[in-house]
């Protein structure tokens with residue numbers, strides 16, 4: 001993984017280059033808000049946007065990119081198949097719909113959003129078909145634990161290129177990171193800032209002060225030094241720029257360990273083994 005500047009990329013297990021820092025757009029409102037956020041991000045040098053059909057803003061993502069002046073092929077776009085759309089045929093239809101919303105003819109990375117029990121292997125077969133047809137440059141999964149990953153690997157032809165999971169100083173899951181590294185699956189973090197939770201942790205405030213950076217910058221840098229691709233979300237121009245300004249300092253090994261030690265196995269989102277009720281009740 002190359003983390004010298006915002007153009008840094010990591011080579012996925014199929015040879016595709018994935019930018020190490022992207023903009024997340026969960027809860028960025030469809031229309032002006034998501035379009036403006038992406039335009040700020042592209043101006044700051046980001047070339048990676050993470051959306052999902054569930055976020056209901058794929059149309060704005062497409063519009064922002066088309067009107068930005070940056071060529072489509074220079075931007076890495078991720079979207080995801082939602083739980084209600086899982087199964088082979090349903091996933092193929094959901095993908096067509098995402099492309100239509102984005103108004104694009106391919107995406108760079110297509111992910112299974114959550115491991116819907118009894119369905120995710122069929123869903124994966126649909127992703128393999130899309131990949132083999134060249135309609136997606138890489139395929140992966142999200143919210144998959146080690147046992148889900150083993151299930152996919154043992155029952156299919158393509159090893160996921162990426163796993164996108166909740167990851168921040170309160171949820172490190174080092175054995176899962178090690179498993180992914182060993183199996184050449186790129187780890188990617190969602191909610192790297194713990195949806196604001198990191199700003200309340202004193203150790204992080206002290207370390208940020210030591211490096212003369214903000215807590216957000218410290219944590220984004222910690223992600224990258226751990227070999228994790230990261231997609232912090234903001235709809236504010238100054239924060240989007242701040243979150244990209246992480247390439248002029250290095251966290252020492254000792255301080256990396258201090259941050260790792262904040263792990264409490266604490267989640268902001270659902271547990272991947274028990275999420276179906278979470279979404280039914282929300």
Ligand SMILES: NC(=O)c1ccc[n+]([C@@H]2O[C@H](COP(=O)([O-])OP(=O)(O)OC[C@H]3O[C@@H](n4cnc5c(N)ncnc54)[C@H](OP(=O)(O)O)[C@@H]3O)[C@@H](O)[C@H]2O)c1
Nearest residue numbers: 024025026050142190191192193194195216232233234235
């Ligand atoms: N695969 C999945 O299941 C899944 C689940 C959740 C998220 N994701 C992806 O991961 C992305 C990031 O996760 P997230 O959106 O949940 O949370 P996050 O990036 O950890 O935190 C976002 C929150 O932090 C604030 N923020 C951002 N930069 C800041 C800064 N420099 N200073 C102070 N506050 C700052 C944002 O506010 P403002 O926007 O108001 O600036 C927002 O409230 C999502 O957008 C989405 O693309 C994926």
